[in-house]
Amino acid sequence: MTNPASSQTAQLLDKGGQVTFPTGFLWGAATAAYQIEGAATEDGRTPSIWDTFSHTPGRVVQGHTGDVACDHYHRFRDDVKLMAELGLKSYRFSVSWPRVQPGGSGPANQAGLDFYRRLVDDLLDHGIEPWLTLYHWDLPQPLEDAGGWPLRDTAARFADYAELTHAALGDRVRYWTTFNEPWCSAFLGYGSGAHAPGRSDAAASVRAAHHLMLGHGLAVQALRAARPEHDLGITLNLYAVSPQTDTPADADAARRIDGLANRVFLDPILHGAYPADVIEDLREVTDFSHVRDGDLTTISTPLSVLGVNYYSRHVVAAPVEGAQPEPYWRAPSNWPGSEHVRFVTRGVPVTDMDWEIDAPGLVEVLQRVNREYPELPLYITENGSAFVDEVVDGEVDDPDRLAYFDSHLRACHEAIAAGIPLRGYFAWSLMDNFEWSWGYTKRFGMVYVDYDSQLRIPKSSARWYAEVIRRNGLAAQ
C-alpha cells in the first residue's frame, strides 16, 4: 500500500486545459506469457492447455498457435529497450507456469526461472518496475488431465507454484497478482468452451471459478507470510452493465449479468461471501456443495491492490423469443445463466473485436468498486483496443487506438479527481500478440509486430503514450 501516488488530487488540476495525473502514477503496458513468448518447447517448458487447444484443429482462427508468437523469449532485451524508449515506468507480464514448473507439480525448472530473473533484472536496470502475474491462462496440461480447475486440488497446486516462483523472484519483484481474469478461465474455458481447455459444462465452470479463487487466497496467504511488504492482488475483468430500458425485466437482466460477470468474483474475494442472488441464479446449475467451510475466509484474505481490466459495457435486456444468438464473448450459450438475457448492441462505435467503445463505463466501474470496497488501491491492469493496422512507408498510424486510449485516460483522470485511489494504468498491450481464439488476426499492440520478420514498429499511439508519460498527463483537448 505504499505507492507514492497516495493523496494528491490537489495536483490534478489542469494547467491551461492540460490533464495532469498524480506524481508517481504508475504508467505501464502489459503482456502475457503465452501471447508473446514463443519458445514453446525450449529449456524444459512443457505444454499448457493453450498449447493443446491451439494445436487442436478448429479451435483457433487459421490454426494459429503460440509456438513462436512474438519470440519475446529470445528478444526480451530488445523489447525491454523499447519499453525504456517509450518511458514506461512499469511492465506487467505473466510467468508461464509450465516453463517454471513443468507438468505443474514437483521441483522448479531452473532454466525457466532464470529466464524471468534475466527479464526482471533487465527491467530493473532500465528503471522499469516489474509487475508479475502468476497465471494468465496457461494451466499445465497434466493438471487439466487430472481434472483442471473444476478439481479442488488444482488450487493447492497453484499455491505451490506461486510459492516456488515467489521464492525465486520475490527479492526483486514487489507487485504480485495471482490471476488474470479468472472469469475467462472459468466461463470461457469450462463454460462456453471458446477458450482452453474448451470444455462446455456449466456446473464445471462454476466449480472452476471457486477453485481459481481458492488458489488465489491460498497463494496470497503464502506470499504474504513470506514477504509482508509486497503488494499482492488479483486482476478482474469488470464490466459496466446497464439495462436497455427501465422496465423491471431489463433491470433484472442487468442484475443477473452484473452478478455473473462482476459480483461472482468481487464479493467472495473482497467480502468473503457469494452474492445471494447469484447463488439463486445458479441453482439450476449447481448446489454449491463444492464450497467447504473456511474457503471463503481463505478467498477473502485481505489484498493490498486490485487490478481492474476494463474494455467495454454490457447493455442487456430480457430475452425475446427467437432472438439471434450472440457472439461468444458477450453471451456464450453455456455461460451459466446468460441464456436468460439478451445482449443489446446500441450502434455506437466498436473496435475490431466488435466491443462497444464506452469510456464513461470505466468511471462507473471504478466508482462502483471504490464505493463497495473503499480504501483498496486500484490499478487499471489492462485497457486497450484492437483495430486493423497497416504499415505504410515503414510506419503505422493508428488514430482510432490513440483516441481510445485518450478517452479512457480522461476517464481515469475523472475518477482520480473524484477521490478514487487509482494508482496506475497499464495499456493493453505493449505489442501485437496472439489474441487467443482469434490468433494473430486481432492487433491490440501499441507496437506493431511483423510476425514474419519479428520487426517491431512503434505505432503512432505508442509515440503519443510516451509523450503522455513524459508529461504525466494529457494535452488540452
Ligand code: IFM
Ligand atoms: O488479450 C487479452 C488478454 O490476454 C486478457 N484481457 C483481454 C485481452 C484482449 O482480449
